[in-house]
Amino acid sequence: MAKNLRIGKSYSCGRPGTLLVFFLLILLGACGKSDQSCQVSSEVAAIPVDLKIERLEDLLFEAKNNDAINYFLDSHPDFTNKYLQEELYPSREALVTTLSEIPRDSLMAALYQEVKSNFKNIRQLEKDLENGFKHIKYYFPDFKIPKVYTFVSGFTSDLYIDNDMIVIGLDYFLPHDHKFQPPEIPEYLAVRYDEAHLVPMIITAISSRYNETNLKDNTLLAEMIFYGKAYHFTKAMMPCTPEELIIGYTSDELAACYSNEQFIWTHLIEKEAIYETNPFEIRKYTGEAPFTDVISTDAPGRVGRWVGWNIVDAYAERNNVELKTLMEEEDARKIFMQSAYKPRQ
Template sequence: MNRNSGIFLLILILFCACKQDKEGCVISEKVSGIPLELTIERLERPLFEAESEEDIAYFLEEHPYFSEMYLRDDLYPSIGHLVSTLYGIPKDTLMQELYQEVNTNFPALDKLETDLLTAFKHIKYYYPDFEVPKVYTFVSGFTTDLYMDNEMIVIGLDYFLPSDHRFQPPDLPKYMTDRYNRDHLVPMIVTAISSRYNKTDLGDNSLLAEMIFYGKAYHFTQAMLPCTSEEHVIGYTPEELAACYANEDFIWTQLIEQEAIYETNPFEVRKYTGEAPFTDAISPDAPGRVGRWVGWNIVDAYAEEKDLDLVQLMNEKDAQKIFMNSAYKP
């Protein structure tokens, strides 16, 4: 098959041919029984429903870490300036409309709380030192989609309105905003958390190292969200994922024939793993980030071949070792 021919078979295969069937998924009692609690606090409401600047000032006093880290209060001449700025936001007609749309589409966050709590319990099971962060929601006017550190997660709900909604993030292309929805939200958060535990060799800048890094991240996310489908973990549509499986041999052959996996030029590496509507280096019909997907398959194969638990896998820094010992063969 020739890359220039633009042929990339888009075959819809049954998902029983994929890695795992998620129907009837059951969470282990060892995990579900871990005593953790989570309540998501909706910080957009005290902002948009404030009746005075005093209400805003009280809101900031009640949430000093949010004020410091998310609102970056140090960038304002004074707290008074920040208070005035925040108080003016709900007076903007479009911001008020955006807030109402968020309320309509997210009237309650029960499922989000449940899914996040499930993920946090799994992380706690594998990493007992993990501490549940405070989780807030906010409406930033498409300023920040997700803010995360060890102590706090802030979810910009305006970013996660339905993909056909008239309010869309102006700074993101459609191929990315299509996966900015509630089904992808928790996997996105867990994948970001995986970086804390994903040990890497900082001296290895090869495409292979990048592929393995993302492969470990997705393996981690799938382990923490075992009832979540693969397409929601990686952010592919069912059709894109099915096409990848149907053409796995072709994708791998292209990577080998182009001697791409040992490429270290960051611009070349990005062609295979960077955000894009398609992976043109493989085929114009291949979905973007396909190198990450191959990396995930290699990591899964390595973990199975060596019978490794999650912590052992995440601690392995050597991408070459993972690849050579994976026995990966499409």
């Protein structure tokens, strides 16, 4: 599928200075954090955000000739330059030729039709993103509303996010049981790639712009706090979103975390793991995996991130810290010490 198409991937989902990658998301269990703050305030609702997502896959697949493709590229210079990376092609003609071949590829044509069938309209996606952007602009008034495009990437790019533009590869977010699935994503990650997880994934990626961190602190604790702040940010921007959709656990996995919170925390303390600096050891607690086997094969992967989220929540609540102040706090140890975090009994 579109083997010669170069597509940029620019969003950062991990703590600066690490090789870890964010993946996220899924449904609220009975023992999770409450959604008492679910109501959207009138101040947030009043913030003017008029979001219209442009479906660029239609412009490409319905282009009648090369002139139409050229016009498509000229009228979307940000997409052309940053996503398609036109500078990597020997000429504009070479890029146009590559793009013109995509609709004629039988697999790409079939994939496009499946995307059109499964995403007949994207009104709910627009509404959810607009609501998230309203919240971000409320807390961070300098936030610039990006252009948002959809595209069919041929499973080469799920999301591209920078300060000015978001491109959503809708082919990645087809239903989990769909016949077309991203070939390089393992099953335990693929279950999070559907429409329900899309907006939390975008908002969490955006959180990295505001998530200050001390790059000299290479401990597991710093990694945990970084992710905890990211999830705390996303929950603030999407107050009605179940925490499973933010952290990326199933309801059973989340329930297991709460049921075994004392056991998980005892392991981290007794092993002095939170002060670990070896990146390979840190990855055992925060890296993508089907389970956190250093604790237990029954513990879901990335459980260190979940503990970090609980620590950050405790710190913010105990000290009545505003979101902007929290995101600017670089001192992970301060957040930990002043959180007085204790596992729930």
